[in-house]
Amino acid sequence: MDLADIFSLQGTLFLLMLIGALLKRIGLISEEGKRCLSNLIIYVILPCTIFKSCFVSMPENFLRIGSLLLLSGSLIEVLSLVLNQFLYRSYGEEQAKVMKYGTLVPNSGFLGTPIAEGIYHSQGVLYSAIFLIPVRIFMWSFGNSYFLAAAGTSRKKLIIKVITHPALIAVFLSLVAMIFHIPIPMMLRRGVMVMASCNSALAMFVVGTILADVNILTIVNRHSLYLCFVRLVLLPGLTLLLGRFLGLNGTALGVSVLMIGMPVGATTSIFPAIYGGDVVLGTQCVVLSTLLSMLAIPLWIAIL
Secondary structure, eight states: OHHHHHHHHHHHHHHHHHHHHHHTTSSSSSSHHHHHHHHHHIIIHHHHHHHHGGSOOOGGGGHHHHHHHHHHHHHHHHHHHHHHHTTTSSSSSHHHHHHHHHHHBBBBIIIHHHHHHHHHHHHHHHHHHHHHHHHHIIIIIIHHHHHHHHOOOOOOHHHHHHTTHHHHHHHHHHHHHHHHOOOHHHHHHHHHHHTTTHHHHHHHHHHHHHHHHHHHHHHHHHHHHHHHHHHIIIIHHHHHHHHHHTTHHHHHHHHHHHHHHHBOOOOHHHHHHHOOOOOOHHHHHHHHHHHHHHHHHHHHHHHH
């Protein structure tokens, strides 16, 4: 995959956002429709996107590299949790949970995996699927808890909601299927693949419907720029140092840095719309980080 292909992928994100904004402006997607689409993505389509990672076969000599990838992904997410305790102390509750979630969750599914495949081929897909296992676990547990806790959910109910969330269940099911080489019936496999293929368009449509209500001139501000620096510069830099310390190199190191160096995940603007939060700030961060990633991702590829 060359730079033109990378720019094309990122341009596709903006095109889908603009289509969503247009559909909202002309009334084809109402507020109720936006909420329905958001719930469909969170509870059905994203779990399918996660589960399809188990369709990638693991080579016999993968144990060592796979273990290091899991360890690297887990450590960088723990580090992100630690940073969240210090980076956003001056923010109000509504803004802080958006910033914390954006720090924890990259847009690795739609943008990261195709780039990894284009650069590192089938090995890149496999390594990204393994590296993203702990990232997704943290996303759907700690990341989800930022919004559920702020919504007034009790600790007991919070734990139950997190561990029974369809996306987190999909993470564990895909992990079990990969480890034990459980065969997936072709009908189920195709059904999951078809539903997962809807993720990119629908997620960006929803972001676009939110963008339709945001003043485009306010996207660049000190808050969105701050999160973009953390997401696109600080975290992938730390991942590079951590990977070298653990002994990762070549494809494994490149995939781990690229997965963490993706722009802010689209759910950063979708979750506030469902559970409450600063929807405007979430959308600003998603749009601006995606735009700036058109510069940051090629730079990281050059460094790697």
